[in-house]
Amino acid sequence: MxxxxxxAPSAEVATLTEVKALIRVTxxxxxxxxQAMIDAAVGMMDGRGGLLGRAIMPQxxxxxxxxPGPWVLALPDxxxxxxxxxxDGVVVDAGALSLAASEGGPxxxxxxxxxxxxxxxxxxxxxAAKLKTVKVLISLIVDYWYALRSAGQEAxxxxxxxxxxxxxxxxxxx
Numbered sequence: 394m395x396x397x398x399x400x401a402p403s404a405e406v407a408t409l410t411e412v413k414a415l416i417r418v419t420x421x422x423x424x425x426x427x428q429a430m431i432d433a434a435v436g437m438m439d440g441r442g443g444l445l446g447r448a449i450m451p452q453x454x455x456x457x458x459x460x461p462g463p464w465v466l467a468l469p470d471x472x473x474x475x476x477x478x479x480x481d482g483v484v485v486d487a488g489a490l491s492l493a494a495s496e497g498g499p500x501x502x503x504x505x506x507x508x509x510x511x512x513x514x515x516x517x518x519x520x521a522a523k524l525k526t527v528k529v530l531i532s533l534i535v536d537y538w539y540a541l542r543s544a545g546q547e548a549x550x551x552x553x554x555x556x557x558x559x560x561x562x563x564x565x566x567x
Contacts, residue, residue, distance in 0.1 A: 396467035402450035446564035
């Protein structure tokens with residue numbers, strides 16, 4: 394089964410105040426428009442289906458995995474993982490869980506269990522060192538869309554500098 398979001402992020406990637414300062418918008422009447430653009434830009438980038446293919450702010454995802462493994466999990470930057478194993482619908486001891494990094498993504502291995510289905514939940518978030526880059530990325534996108542809107546043009550697309558930042562942050566497993 395595919396990765397599914399269990400707990401959405403509760404923290405903002407970039408606040409309205411931060412983005413307005415970066416894009417030099419001072420009119421409070423524009424707050425709703427800028428906030429909507431921030432939300433759209435974050436939605437475009439965040440999570441398994443986003444352009445970055447990774448969680449930006451802390452969130453919890455789940456996957457169901459058939460034994461035997463090992464398994465490459467769908468999202469990187471895992472902070473913690475827990476799992477429940479079921480065999481014919483009955484919860485069983487999951488054995489020893491091991492999580493390690495690899496080129497393809499975080500690899501989950503398990504010993505002492507066979508023929509079961511594992512329900513794994515994991516929390517993940519972009520490393521703090523990369524959050525400033527994401528704030529700039531979101532601001533670039535909002536600035537671009539805002540300028541198109543003000544010019545009376547149809548909004549859409551992404552500015553060149555944003556594409557470079559996406560390439561830098563994008564998880565290769567996407």
